[in-house]
Amino acid sequence: MKTIEYIGEHPIFGQIGHLFIALAFTSALLSCISYFMSFMSKENRAHPEIFKNKWQKLGRIAFGIHTFAVAGIVGTLFFLIYNHYFEYYYVWYHSSTTLPFKYMFACFWEGQEGSFLLWTIWHVVLSWFIIRKGDEWEAPVVGVIATVQVFLSSMLLGVVVFNYKIGNDPFILMRLNPEMANVPFLHFADYLSKIKDGRGLNPLLQNYWMVIHPPTLFLGFASTVVPFAFAIGGLLKGKYTEWVKPAIPWTFFGVMILGTGVLMGAAWAYEALSFGGFWAWDPVGNASLVPWLTFVGAAHLMLIFKNRGQSIFSTYLFTILTFLLVLYSTFLTRSGILGSTSVHAFTDLGMSGQLVFYMAFYIVLSAYLLIKNRNKLPKTVVEEELASREFWLFIGTLVLLISCLQILFSTSIPVFDKLGFYHVTNFLGTICNFFIGLINDLFHSSIALFQKRHNLSPPDDPKAHYNMWQLPISVLLGLIIAIGQFFKYKNTDSKEFWKKISLPLGLSVLLSALVAWQLEFDRVNYFLLLFASIFTILANLDFMVRILKLKIGHSGASIAHIGFGMILLGVLISNAKSTVISQNKSNVNLGKDFPNNENVMLVKGDTVPMNKYYISYKERTRGTDISDRKNLYYTIEYFKRNDDTKQLEKQFELKPIYQLNEKMGNVSEPSTKRFLTKDIYTHITYADIEDVVNPSSVEGYKKPITKQMKIGDTIGLANTLVVLTGINKSVNKEALKLDKNDVAAGAVLKLIDINQHEATVEPVMVLRGNNLFSIPVVVDSLGLKLEFPKINPDNGMADIVITEKKTNEFVIMKAIIFPYINLLWLGSLLMILGCLLAIRKRIR
Amino acid sequence: MKKTHIFAIILIAVAIGAILSTVSSSGTYSDFSSAAKNPDLDFHVNGKLNKSKEVHYDPKENANLFSFYMVDKKGVERKVLYNGTKPQDFEKSDEIVLVGKCNGEEFIAKSILLKCPSKYSNPNEDMKEFKTKG
Numbered sequence: 001m002k003t004i005e006y007i008g009e010h011p012i013f014g015q016i017g018h019l020f021i022a023l024a025f026t027s028a029l030l031s032c033i034s035y036f037m038s039f040m041s042k043e044n045r046a047h048p049e050i051f052k053n054k055w056q057k058l059g060r061i062a063f064g065i066h067t068f069a070v071a072g073i074v075g076t077l078f079f080l081i082y083n084h085y086f087e088y089y090y091v092w093y094h095s096s097t098t099l100p101f102k103y104m105f106a107c108f109w110e111g112q113e114g115s116f117l118l119w120t121i122w123h124v125v126l127s128w129f130i131i132r133k134g135d136e137w138e139a140p141v142v143g144v145i146a147t148v149q150v151f152l153s154s155m156l157l158g159v160v161v162f163n164y165k166i167g168n169d170p171f172i173l174m175r176l177n178p179e180m181a182n183v184p185f186l187h188f189a190d191y192l193s194k195i196k197d198g199r200g201l202n203p204l205l206q207n208y209w210m211v212i213h214p215p216t217l218f219l220g221f222a223s224t225v226v227p228f229a230f231a232i233g234g235l236l237k238g239k240y241t242e243w244v245k246p247a248i249p250w251t252f253f254g255v256m257i258l259g260t261g262v263l264m265g266a267a268w269a270y271e272a273l274s275f276g277g278f279w280a281w282d283p284v285g286n287a288s289l290v291p292w293l294t295f296v297g298a299a300h301l302m303l304i305f306k307n308r309g310q311s312i313f314s315t316y317l318f319t320i321l322t323f324l325l326v327l328y329s330t331f332l333t334r335s336g337i338l339g340s341t342s343v344h345a346f347t348d349l350g351m352s353g354q355l356v357f358y359m360a361f362y363i364v365l366s367a368y369l370l371i372k373n374r375n376k377l378p379k380t381v382v383e384e385e386l387a388s389r390e391f392w393l394f395i396g397t398l399v400l401l402i403s404c405l406q407i408l409f410s411t412s413i414p415v416f417d418k419l420g421f422y423h424v425t426n427f428l429g430t431i432c433n434f435f436i437g438l439i440n441d442l443f444h445s446s447i448a449l450f451q452k453r454h455n456l457s458p459p460d461d462p463k464a465h466y467n468m469w470q471l472p473i474s475v476l477l478g479l480i481i482a483i484g485q486f487f488k489y490k491n492t493d494s495k496e497f498w499k500k501i502s503l504p505l506g507l508s509v510l511l512s513a514l515v516a517w518q519l520e521f522d523r524v525n526y527f528l529l530l531f532a533s534i535f536t537i538l539a540n541l542d543f544m545v546r547i548l549k550l551k552i553g554h555s556g557a558s559i560a561h562i563g564f565g566m567i568l569l570g571v572l573i574s575n576a577k578s579t580v581i582s583q584n585k586s587n588v589n590l591g592k593d594f595p596n597n598e599n600v601m602l603v604k605g606d607t608v609p610m611n612k613y614y615i616s617y618k619e620r621t622r623g624t625d626i627s628d629r630k631n632l633y634y635t636i637e638y639f640k641r642n643d644d645t646k647q648l649e650k651q652f653e654l655k656p657i658y659q660l661n662e663k664m665g666n667v668s669e670p671s672t673k674r675f676l677t678k679d680i681y682t683h684i685t686y687a688d689i690e691d692v693v694n695p696s697s698v699e700g701y702k703k704p705i706t707k708q709m710k711i712g713d714t715i716g717l718a719n720t721l722v723v724l725t726g727i728n729k730s731v732n733k734e735a736l737k738l739d740k741n742d743v744a745a746g747a748v749l750k751l752i753d754i755n756q757h758e759a760t761v762e763p764v765m766v767l768r769g770n771n772l773f774s775i776p777v778v779v780d781s782l783g784l785k786l787e788f789p790k791i792n793p794d795n796g797m798a799d800i801v802i803t804e805k806k807t808n809e810f811v812i813m814k815a816i817i818f819p820y821i822n823l824l825w826l827g828s829l830l831m832i833l834g835c836l837l838a839i840r841k842r843i844r
Numbered sequence: 845m846k847k848t849h850i851f852a853i854i855l856i857a858v859a860i861g862a863i864l865s866t867v868s869s870s871g872t873y874s875d876f877s878s879a880a881k882n883p884d885l886d887f888h889v890n891g892k893l894n895k896s897k898e899v900h901y902d903p904k905e906n907a908n909l910f911s912f913y914m915v916d917k918k919g920v921e922r923k924v925l926y927n928g929t930k931p932q933d934f935e936k937s938d939e940i941v942l943v944g945k946c947n948g949e950e951f952i953a954k955s956i957l958l959k960c961p962s963k964y965s966n967p968n969e970d971m972k973e974f975k976t977k978g
Binding site for chain 1: 862
């Protein structure tokens with residue numbers, strides 16, 4: 001068969017990329033083998049001084065090559081995206097020519113292949129900190145990380161072995177991608193001339209949070225590998241306890257970064273997604289929260305071990321579990337199993353098998369090493385004292401584990417369903433039904449029986465389901481954190497304990513009663529959480545002031561705990577006391593079980609009362625910048641009535657966005673007015689965009705608007721961009737039936753519609769004798785009338801009069817008040833600060 | 845017995861409780877006829893929009909009432925009422941998942957989940973669009 005010469009392709013860069021992937025894979029393999037040989041092979045154990053250094057050196061060199069190769073992959077992929085080489089599937093699928101430079105990196109985390117790459121980069125970066133230190137832990141720790149790198153780079157290989165495809169190659173050409181096999185035109189030599197642009201990056205990701213949130217979260221995920229590698233390294237090396245001390249700062253670092261990543265996700269959801277809050281128990285959010293909980297547990301267990309030399313087994317368990325849970329959440333989000341349950345899960349690329357294998361490998365490895373060495377781990381001989389810090393630290397980690405398990409189970413329902421788990425639940429349900437029946441008979445009660453199921457779907461009301469468990473757990477955690485620091489290691493004198501704790505305890509009771517009364521808390525469980533979080537804050541504050549005497553260097557733990565307390569408090573108040581103020585006094589009610597009428601309709605120009613405010617929909621504008629064209633901005637003005645003058649006075653305005661998103665359907669982005677003590681959150685729930693999409697369908701014209709423009713200026717209308725590209729001084733007078741002596745000039749206007757179709761029109765201004773008149777242009781397809789009546793003599797700018805077709809424009813929006821949500825963000829910052837201080841203390 | 849053992853036992857008990865509660869509060873994908881049999885319970889019902897019947901949303905009349913007809917997996921059709929705004933791109937949806945309960949002949953939805961073809965990026969679908977443009 002004759003090979004076709006494809007016009008305009010740049011296959012060489014893809015080949016370079018392939019080469020780098022292969023190199024990354026083999027060098028990682030070589031590196032982990034060499035590192036393990038340096039401390040594990042027989043001759044090395046016999047003559048460590050001769051061989052150890054050589055193998056270790058080789059491992060390090062191989063890791064250097066691996067680093068180079070990973071940098072090469074990133075560089076090549078970025079080069080392809082930057083140059084818009086759309087013959088590459090990844091580039092076509094995730095970018096476009098109009099993508100601004102600042103969002104080009106976001107292409108890396110839109111696609112799965114790119115996100116594995118991001119993860120790989122962070123592992124490499126973290127490893128170099130350990131290699132640079134170059135102590136006895138370099139070989140085992142970097143060795144273990146190198147095994148992870150082998151797996152991760154295999155995710156990019158894209159080779160077929162025995163009919164099984166390993167990994168997905170980001171450098172595959174579009175015409176070679178099996179997904180595109182039935183697109184015939186890709187097989188013509190000139191196919192590239194037909195591909196004008198890529199599909200583009202999902203507009204939802206073109207947001208500054210999406211530039212910083214994924215790399216932070218992935219750094220957090222990547223950082224869990226370091227303590228894991230220390231633990232496994234310790235088991236392999238026979239240093240069963242010595243690994244804990246060097247692993248502690250890494251663990252705090254990971255807790256801080258992963259926590260920041262999760263909170264940034266919450267902030268992004270609050271700011272850019274419109275589900276009305278910062279946490280919706282979304283499976284993907286849960287999947288990153290769960291490893292953080294065990295990570296926090298691991299950090300505290302390490303402290304117990306360091307101070308008291310006990311609970312090493314639990315320390316191993318939590319450290320290993322954290323890493324495994326990161327793998328599991330990768331599996332949840334990448335296997336497509338969450339498909340219908342989450343907003344931001346990736347689609348299946350056929351890599352679930354590989355991910356399961358990868359998980360199984362580390363489960364088996366860790367279980368084997370732990371069981372094999374179980375007798376060599378130091379046993380706790382002393383009985384814990386109830387009045388000791390280690391006891392309460394340990395109980396705290398158990399509570400964290402319960403919290404983690406509950407979220408994990410509920411999030412995994414789609415997995416259980418796939419596995420046919422409902423047979424088990426039906427069986428359990430039958431047993432429970434027996435007892436429930438018994439209870440019902442004995443006490444004449446009517447507790448509901450378990451239903452038999454043929455499949456499992458996520459809870460009907462996820463918020464209620466999670467809160468039922470997580471609220472009491474948070475209360476317990478808050479109380480444990482509050483009292484924990486007042487216990488000393490080993491044993492605490494109870495008199496002293498009560499003396500110290502009575503002040504914050506008393507103050508907390510008073511303060512929480514006051515807050516509950518002020519904010520009208522009416523539920524016991526809310527009150528308990530309110531007390532627990534205030535107690536956490538005050539007790540730790542008191543500890544910092546009275547016992548640590550405000551020595552900031554030692555206050556890391558206290559500050560982080562105060563932050564945690566504030567997060568709890570902020571979450572509690574802003575959720576429990578959030579109010580939808582856009583209540584519509586509507587006529588139809590579907591019953592008390594159903595959400596209230598929470599949406600309010602605003603016709604343009606009307607002012608309606610809402611809560612203490614009067615709101616008005618002023619106008620709709622469209623972004624002018626090419627990357628902003630997709631956004632429709634709705635200006636909503638908030639007024640208050642002045643009691644004296646009876647006049648409405650404008651307080652502020654909000655600009656919620658309705659985004660025309662071709663990639664995943666239109667989305668609305670909220671806009672929030674922030675006050676110190678509350679946020680007013682506004683988002684569009686329904687937008688009438690008929691006139692934007694199909695402007696010629698509406699009748700009648702609106703009031704004309706006059707704009708002064710100079711050449712190059714742009715005006716953004718709802719459905720059109722108007723650009724003044726020039727002034728035409730040689731107008732074809734005959735065509736316009738003008739006199740020879742008339743002076744005429746045309747304003748050359750480029751019109752760009754929402755589909756990026758361009759048209760040029762030229763309204764004309766005519767000077768006949770002393771009379772000035774204009775010849776307008778009507779563009780029916782866009783519902784526009786354009787006029788050019790004059791040029792301003794003083795500044796040379798052209799007057800352009802634009803008349804848009806009238807629409808009975810309206811918008812439907814929802815507004816929610818979140819009180820004291822700033823406590824949440826302040827708490828987050830304090831928690832990060834506390835972690836930083838703790839890290840600083842441990843590495844000094 | 846050590847004190848931590850007591851807590852370990854409590855932990856196990858709570859964990860079992862968590863599993864059971866997860867099971868009991870997890871829903872089940874079902875159809876209209878099962879939902880009609882148990883009007884007190886919430887169900888997840890998946891199906892398709894009947895595009896030949898009226899999809900009603902008139903915000904000027906009531907911005908919080910949206911109704912349409914859905915055909916479930918078994919081919920049973922019911923009118924669905926939803927107390928909220930019409931979801932974006934509703935007509936484009938491939939599959940609909942409703943959570944709610946039956947009330948007489950109508951199904952009252954608490955939430956509506958849409959599966960849109962574009963969201964589940966099918967490259968062939970995209971190529972179709974793409975070809976008409978190119």
